[in-house]
Amino acid sequence: MEVRSLFPAHMKKTKIVATIGPSSDSPKMIEKLIESGVDVFRFNTKHGDVDWHRVRIKLVKKISAKLRQPVAILLDLQGPEIRIGKFPEAEIKLECGETIVFSQEQSSEKTIIFPNKKVLQSLKKDQIVLIDDGFFKFQVLENQGKKVLVKVLCAGILGSRKGVNLPGADLDLPSIIQADLEKLDMAVKEPVDFVALSFTRSREDIQLLKKEMLKRGVRAKIIAKIENKKSIDNFSQILDEADGIMVARGDLGVEIDLYQIPYWQKKIINQCRELGKPVITATQMLQSMVNCPKPTRAEVSDVANAVYDYTDAVMLSGETANGNYPLEAVQIMNQIVCYTEDKRGSSDIQAKTDTSLKAIVKGAFNLYKGMTAVNDNVKAFVVLSQTGTTAKMLSRYRPEKPIIAVTESIETRNQLLLTYGVYADFLHFPRGNIHSLRMIFQDLVKKQLLAKGDLVVVIKGKQWKLPDGMSTVSLETIVF
Ligand code: PEP
Numbered sequence: 001m002e003v004r005s006l007f008p009a010h011m012k013k014t015k016i017v018a019t020i021g022p023s024s025d026s027p028k029m030i031e032k033l034i035e036s037g038v039d040v041f042r043f044n045t046k047h048g049d050v051d052w053h054r055v056r057i058k059l060v061k062k063i064s065a066k067l068r069q070p071v072a073i074l075l076d077l078q079g080p081e082i083r084i085g086k087f088p089e090a091e092i093k094l095e096c097g098e099t100i101v102f103s104q105e106q107s108s109e110k111t112i113i114f115p116n117k118k119v120l121q122s123l124k125k126d127q128i129v130l131i132d133d134g135f136f137k138f139q140v141l142e143n144q145g146k147k148v149l150v151k152v153l154c155a156g157i158l159g160s161r162k163g164v165n166l167p168g169a170d171l172d173l174p175s176i177i178q179a180d181l182e183k184l185d186m187a188v189k190e191p192v193d194f195v196a197l198s199f200t201r202s203r204e205d206i207q208l209l210k211k212e213m214l215k216r217g218v219r220a221k222i223i224a225k226i227e228n229k230k231s232i233d234n235f236s237q238i239l240d241e242a243d244g245i246m247v248a249r250g251d252l253g254v255e256i257d258l259y260q261i262p263y264w265q266k267k268i269i270n271q272c273r274e275l276g277k278p279v280i281t282a283t284q285m286l287q288s289m290v291n292c293p294k295p296t297r298a299e300v301s302d303v304a305n306a307v308y309d310y311t312d313a314v315m316l317s318g319e320t321a322n323g324n325y326p327l328e329a330v331q332i333m334n335q336i337v338c339y340t341e342d343k344r345g346s347s348d349i350q351a352k353t354d355t356s357l358k359a360i361v362k363g364a365f366n367l368y369k370g371m372t373a374v375n376d377n378v379k380a381f382v383v384l385s386q387t388g389t390t391a392k393m394l395s396r397y398r399p400e401k402p403i404i405a406v407t408e409s410i411e412t413r414n415q416l417l418l419t420y421g422v423y424a425d426f427l428h429f430p431r432g433n434i435h436s437l438r439m440i441f442q443d444l445v446k447k448q449l450l451a452k453g454d455l456v457v458v459i460k461g462k463q464w465k466l467p468d469g470m471s472t473v474s475l476e477t478i479v480f
Contacts, residue, residue, distance in 0.1 A: 011402060013421040014306075014337045015039040015313035017074065017280055018330055021047065021321025025056050030063045032327050033320070037334035039417045040072040040194070040313065044321065045183050046081065053183065057190050070424070072193040072417040074223065077180040077209075079198030080173035082164040084131060085113030094136065096155040102129075102138075103147040112158070114148075119164070122171055123148050132162035134254035165254040168229055175205035176212060187218045193414040196246055200224040203237040221415050223280070226268060227251035235268065244418060245272050250283040250317070262305075269309045274351055276392040278418040281306040282315035286333060290323035300336055307340040310347055310398050312420040351396045357470050360459065361393040364473040368399060368457045371475065379454040380404050382440065382476075388412040390459055390470055391422045404449055404456075406440055425449065441478045454478045 017040040018024065018033055030041075041060050043053050057073055064071045092110065094100070100110040104117060112131070114120045121143075123129065129138040129150065137153040175197070187195070195218065197209050206222055213220065221243035224231070228251065231238060239245060247265050256264070265281060272279035285303050286295045306314050314337065319329040353359045364381065371378050381403045385391040391405035398420060405424045407413055416424035427443050437458065444450040455477055461470045 011423060012037065012334065012338050013341055013398075013402070014311060015418055015420070016330065016333055016337070017042050017282070017313050017315040017418075018320040018326075019044050019315070019317045020056055020060070021318075023322050023324070024320045024326040025059070027059060027063060029326060030060055031067065033330050034064060034067055034069050034071055036327060036330045037337075038071060038330055040074050042074045042076055042196075042315065042317075043192075044076045044317070045179070046076075046078050046198075047321075050182050050186050054186050054190050057192065070413055070417060070426075072414040074194040074196055074418075075183060075187055075192040075220070076196040076225075077183060077198060078177060079180065079200070079225075080171075080175055080177065081198060082114075082116060082119050082166070082173075083161050084164060085115050086160040087113075087158075091157050091159045093157050094152045094155055096152060098152050099141065099149055100138075100152060101147045102150055107147065111147075114164075116173075118173065119166075119171065120148055121145075122166075122169060127169065128167060130165040130167065130254050132158060133250065134165060136162075163251075165228075165251065167255050170230070175199070175201065175208055181212060184212055184216055184218055187220065188216050191218070192220050193411070194223050194244070194418065195220045196223040196225055198225050198248070199228055199231070199251070200226070200238055200242070201228065201230040202234050203241045206238065206241040219411065223278075226264075228255040232256065232264060235271070239271060239275060239277065242277070244278040244280070244312075246280040246282050246315070248282050253283075265306070266309055269306075269311050272312070273310060273349060273396055273398070276351075276389075276396045278312040278392075278420070280313040280315050280418070281309070281311040283317055285314055285316060286319050286329050289319045289325050289329045289332070293325050293328050295329075295332060300332075303333055303336045304340045307337055308344055310420065312395075313418055346400055347398055349396060349398070351393075357390060358393055360470050360473060361390060362397075364457050364459045365394065365397045365399060367473055367475060368401070371455070371457070377455045378457060378475075379450060380456050382406065382444070382450075382456045382458045384440075384458075384460040385416075385424075386412065388416050388419070388422075388424070391416055391424070392419055394459070395420045395422055404444060406444075423449065437476065438480050441476075442480060445478060450478055452478050452480075 016037050018038045019042040102112050102114045123140050123143050127140040138150040141149040223244045223246050224238045224242035225246045225248040227248035247268050269279050286299045288296050320326040353362050380401050383390050383405050385405040403422045405422050406427050413424040413426045416422045458474050458476050460472050
């Protein structure tokens, strides 16, 4: 009898990240979202205080343990985000062409409060200021020091506390704010798998975050959010320093021209893939599902196209955080991913093989390709990967078959939840660094990830957990 995977929703190759919020933080909903294909829960610390996040991170871990279904936690730090203050009447009406004031204090004129003095001081004549995802546009007329006169370029009703974008401006704001440090303090007691840094501008921003994490003993992987012009300009150094990338199309689409987004999405995904660093395609993927149980055709195509781009993960934000149809959004996203993966052909990549590990991994992939040309019996790759590096290097080739990464590290198992095509299996090796393929295969069959008679391509070293110890590629049949 051929037995196949325990969790079909999770054997998809493209991972799903869902943002948790008031629409999705009940135990029942978290359970349903995990069962429907969520691999990573994102905690957006722009909203909610430390306790809100702590309680829900604990809850997700508890439910994941109950379901025996690993899910990872991504803590998304606010970073140097600029927001306007509160209006006395909660909102103000803006007329096209009128002159109003940006200031730290309310004045007798129509005022938008800018709490950050540095931001106000930086505004120069003719500069364009965008508020609320770019829906409101202003042109600076005159900076008078305490107040800045601006011309309203489009009419509408503007609410309090909305985000501000200053396209092209080079502001010297700290990359990590006090609220971020408090979230990192929380992550000491309540460990997370990934920390994302908003508005990353340079390698130094990541290095500073690393320092703060090291100081506290937070061992998560760092995801750099690409969401402004600076992060595009400095992308190579940011990618080199970070462990993974998020194409944060929300702010990116305000900071650069919208029509450039697909170009940068594809370019960033390809560069991440070449280095074996996970990349998340994020924001407005199924946006209309915040209010409607069905997505638009364009949204369905957007998710499918990210799969065609070979992204590691696709992400839901408002759809699951505060939308009316969080479960439906995950279910539909999962359907699009599974169907598209099934129909899409394979893709070749000229991945660098400048280390012996990469050369060995390429050898394994070539063996797989050679075998599939003879027959279609290879069911999976089995990779002994303590740090996850070997699995990530293999994932660069985006093979059609799953990569089962056997690891004795819970940390690695969780962090691989963001890597394309990898199913990480935790296995305890009772004899220290001695491994036995028989024991590994028995475990994988018991967990119904493989079945007797399956052919697999194995990558392993002579001994378990030796750094740079990968040395053997073999074709094995599951028999015992
Ligand atoms: C984005 O801007 O696309 C994004 C993901 O960031 P946030 O949701 O934190 O604004």
